[in-house]
Amino acid sequence: MKIRADDPRYRAVVDRQFNKRFTANPDYVRLVHSADEVVSALQEAVSERQRLVVTSGGHCLEGFVSDPDVRVIIDVSPMKRVYYDRHMNAVAVEAGATVGETFRVLFDRWGVVVPLGEYPAIGMGGHVAGGAFGFLCRQLGLAADYLYAVEVITVDERGRAGIVVATREASDPNRELWWAHTGGGAGNFGIVTRYWFRALDATGDDAASLLPRAPESITTLRAEWSWSDVDHAGFCRLMQNHGVWCEQNSGAGSPNASLWTLLEIHRQQFGKIIVRGVSTAGAEAERQIEAHLEALGAGVGVPAAKELARMGWLDFALNPLPDLFAAPPSGVSVKVKDAMLRKRLTGRQIDVVFDYMTRTDSDVMGGVFGLATYGGVVNTVAPDATASAQRSSILDTACNVGWLDPADEARNLAWVRAFYRELFADTGGVPVPGDAYDGAFINHPDTDLADPTLNTSDVPWHTLYYQANYPRLQRVKARWDPLDVFHHALSVNHRDTGARD
Ligand SMILES: Cc1cc2nc3c(=O)[nH]c(=O)nc-3n(C[C@H](O)[C@H](O)[C@H](O)COP(=O)(O)OP(=O)(O)OC[C@H]3O[C@@H](n4cnc5c(N)ncnc54)[C@H](O)[C@@H]3O)c2cc1C
Structure with missing residues (x-):
């Protein structure tokens, strides 16, 4: 459903943005509850040639979401499940969960932690793809270092939206898309709906042993x-x-x-x-x-x-x-x-x-x-x-x-x-x-x-921002967002030949 300015939910999405320096003014927002709903919302906006962005927690420091040119905001914040996924043997976190909500479930259910950022209201969707450092990074590394897989809704060269799952497995043909989500920055390649976390050296299939133990105190x-x-x-x-x-x-x-x-x-x-x-x-x-x-x-x-x-x-x-x-x-x-x-x-x-x-x-x-x-x-x-x-x-x-x-x-x-x-x-x-x-x-x-x-x-x-990793990110961009549907003032640009843009 398209939520327009006369609906209080519209203001809730627009006003959630942390940095009041910028104000969004979309024609409508969408609150989405599943990957399939994201596909439909995205397909409709792309087919109508509307400029769109996705938001999760609203903690962007620049105006990438609150951009007056944006006509459609797709808000994944209703997607908040955190659970053990037996098939992936990893802990799944939906992109709309906040850092605080994720910390809580990880701790309450398994006594574990992913070293996420320093502010509980940050959204996982925008956070993890940017690498994500926090209070525990000196002893555990970045949150992205624990990323096993990511589910992304992408748009192909014919403008068709679809669901892609990319893992860090060497045999995965989509592995580069996973890699791009370990620090390539959000809002570049598609809409993340789920992250899966598992430590690189994890063994067994007990969720409590897949991630670092939470600190004793x-x-x-x-x-x-x-x-x-x-x-x-x-x-x-x-x-x-x-x-x-x-x-x-x-x-x-x-x-x-x-x-x-x-x-x-x-x-x-x-x-x-x-x-x-x-x-x-x-x-x-x-x-x-x-x-x-x-x-x-x-x-x-x-x-x-x-x-x-x-x-x-x-x-x-x-x-x-x-x-x-x-x-x-x-x-x-x-x-x-x-x-x-x-x-x-x-x-x-x-x-x-x-x-x-x-x-x-x-x-x-x-x-x-x-x-x-x-x-x-x-x-x-x-x-x-x-x-x-x-x-x-x-x-x-x-x-x-x-x-x-x-x-x-x-x-x-x-x-x-x-x-x-x-x-x-x-x-x-x-x-x-x-x-x-x-x-x-x-x-x-x-x-x-x-x-x-x-x-x-x-x-x-x-x-x-990216040092020698940029050309590789450009190749991922060319493969997974060839129409540059996902862009903002600092997005990866696959059309850039290397000169300053
Ligand atoms: C108070 C504060 C404290 C912070 N502390 C830390 C910290 O300790 N460590 C750290 O690493 N960072 C920190 N940050 C930065 C934060 O991680 C980033 O701003 C992050 O992008 C916010 O994500 P969000 O979903 O909350 O923001 P949003 O404003 O919703 O989105 C930010 C960007 O991510 C994109 N995006 C959002 N959701 C998705 C999605 N589902 N799929 C694809 N793209 C998406 C948006 O389009 C936009 O470009 C902090 C920011 C603030 C304001």
């Missing part, structure tokens, strides 16, 4: 430094200490792979410097966290307002670090500019961060620089084994800004763009893969990377 940390206690020299020292810790503790064999942290530097006018942590080290967690804080605070001073809490895995996973993504009921507009680092920031870059966080010529309230620890088991996988190419990073960083009043958009965007450009000034304003950087993560898409006035590196956006 979680210990969380929140501590902060007040800007009044941190001068320029102290800030440089803190950043240096943090970078050194990440360089020394991001190997898969590190005893600190069980500790994930996020250093959040909020603008001095409005905030603090906050460190958050999540440890699965059980009885050792407190000692591990104290050692981490000592390493960070050396020559700077211990952080104030330290809070440690221990809880069960599911309690944590369903409400992790509660104020991390807190937003007012009417939502927030955001711009996130992601960069993966292979090394710590240089002294020049730390000065840039200090400048943008302390300068008083712009009152950008929601400006934050975040540094999340990365690496560990993620970096044990070859860059071409999955489509997620970032396999040598020690940090996932982001220049972030958020605002409430649409009138504030221009100055917030100007601030965050200038900050990022100066941070990566040595490589054309973007984190060009090389000795120091590993590009950017496609689950945090940033359309600025395709803008030649903001990316002056001569390295195209798709190399930043």
Whole structure:
């Protein structure tokens, strides 16, 4: 059934989109409950030559779903089953389940986990295809590393929609389509209706043994430094200490792979410097966290307002670090500019961060620089084994800004763009893969990377996201979405010959 603007369900789909910077305005939306319903909805839109997109959880950071040119939104969020599939010998998760809903069933039924992302309301449909990192990635890898198979509704060269199942089995003729869903990014190849998960080294046919055991317990940390206690020299020292810790503790064999942290530097006018942590080290967690804080605070001073809490895995996973993504009921507009680092920031870059966080010529309230620890088991996988190419990073960083009043958009965007450009000034304003950087993560898409006035590196956006995997993704695109039915501002383009587009 076509749900139009006079139906409250239309608004529910349109308003679910997290980033209020963009507003969808489709002619109608479809709520679909099965792969067959997706085939019908897709076929109808394609036959009518309507521009369409699919949504699952609504957590796109760019306007790929909330695009004014989109006429039809197909919403798979009613498809939420999570179950053991005997035929596949894998755990099936329908694309409309959220990360939180998936964590809950995995834990309640089998005591297992897939290392999904950090926010329970994210939809599995858009999340997993982008690789998907989270609190447990340093010890378990990416969620996509556990993907065994995917069910996708594709459109062939004659415009006919059909169901395809692709597995990682070497003998599967559809294997490349599976590979493209291990980090190739959502919204590129078709509509995912189901993912199946099983660890690469799993044996037996007991669902509880197919995926990693959930952590015994979680210990969380929140501590902060007040800007009044941190001068320029102290800030440089803190950043240096943090970078050194990440360089020394991001190997898969590190005893600190069980500790994930996020250093959040909020603008001095409005905030603090906050460190958050999540440890699965059980009885050792407190000692591990104290050692981490000592390493960070050396020559700077211990952080104030330290809070440690221990809880069960599911309690944590369903409400992790509660104020991390807190937003007012009417939502927030955001711009996130992601960069993966292979090394710590240089002294020049730390000065840039200090400048943008302390300068008083712009009152950008929601400006934050975040540094999340990365690496560990993620970096044990070859860059071409999955489509997620970032396999040598020690940090996932982001220049972030958020605002409430649409009138504030221009100055917030100007601030965050200038900050990022100066941070990566040595490589054309973007984190060009090389000795120091590993590009950017496609689950945090940033359309600025395709803008030649903001990316002056001569390295195209798709190399930043996909590196050497892009030509292979283009071949998958040509095979499975030859008409380019599924496209957005950063979608894989099989017609591109390699020059910047
Ligand atoms: C608050 C917040 C926290 C986040 N934390 C993390 C994190 O910890 N780790 C991480 O890896 N990412 C994280 N992300 C990014 C998130 O994983 C991606 O934005 C993801 O694409 C969201 O998927 P969705 O289904 O919720 O979004 P949607 O807005 O519904 O879709 C996003 C994109 O995926 C496409 N898509 C959606 N469903 C399907 C489907 N069924 N088949 C094919 N394409 C589909 C859409 O067309 C669109 O292009 C976070 C995002 C937010 C806003």
